[in-house]
Amino acid sequence: MTPDPDSILNRAARELRDAPEEPRWVDISSSIISKVRATTRRTWPVDASYPTSPVGRESDTLHVSDQVVRRAILRALAGVHGSQPTDISLYLDDKTCTGISIAVVGAYGSDLQAVGNDLARIAIGVVADTLGVALVRSDVDVRVDDIEV
CATH class of the missing domain: 3.30.300.30 (ANL, C-terminal domain)
Structure with missing residues (x-):
């Protein structure tokens, strides 16, 4: 039996809403963005x-x-x-x-x-x-x- 995709998405959304907020999120997100920007991009x-x-x-x-x-x-x-x-x-x-x-x-x-x-x-x-x-x-x-x- 395959699980209902809507129930999986609803559960994931509920868990994200209920998860405690990371107090250093701004610092963490800035770090992640800078690392993504530092990765190479394929160009033509x-x-x-x-x-x-x-x-x-x-x-x-x-x-x-x-x-x-x-x-x-x-x-x-x-x-x-x-x-x-x-x-x-x-x-x-x-x-x-x-x-x-x-x-x-x-x-x-x-x-x-x-x-x-x-x-x-x-x-x-x-x-x-x-x-x-x-x-x-x-x-x-x-x-x-x-x-x-």
């Missing part, structure tokens, strides 16, 4: 071009970590029109960036179409600055996952 190299290539060196290659590109986009988009990015992904063809997917939490009452277009425009600029890749609006998917009131 993305082709980029040098902003200024000396004559004769056009064939040199430059790779930028996808984490660097995604973090730059995140920083540029944070708080624009009250929205908050929750997920940023790069569309890659081998190692070439061909587009971006952005998920955001939008602000209630915003013109979400206009906000999406502004976010896409900003992300296109970041990719151009970071990778030297020229994307267009149709290369960027902006998805509103939630609305914040």
Whole structure:
């Protein structure tokens, strides 16, 4: 006989509620977060071009970590029109960036179409600055996952 999953979840929730609170939780959680941040992350190299290539060196290659590109986009988009990015992904063809997917939490009452277009425009600029890749609006998917009131 298989136990009912709901009863297992209810029991776990009850035990967590009834457990005594750890007085040093803030210190412990900070320690855990710092250790998680210190762990290595797997990154993917993305082709980029040098902003200024000396004559004769056009064939040199430059790779930028996808984490660097995604973090730059995140920083540029944070708080624009009250929205908050929750997920940023790069569309890659081998190692070439061909587009971006952005998920955001939008602000209630915003013109979400206009906000999406502004976010896409900003992300296109970041990719151009970071990778030297020229994307267009149709290369960027902006998805509103939630609305914040």
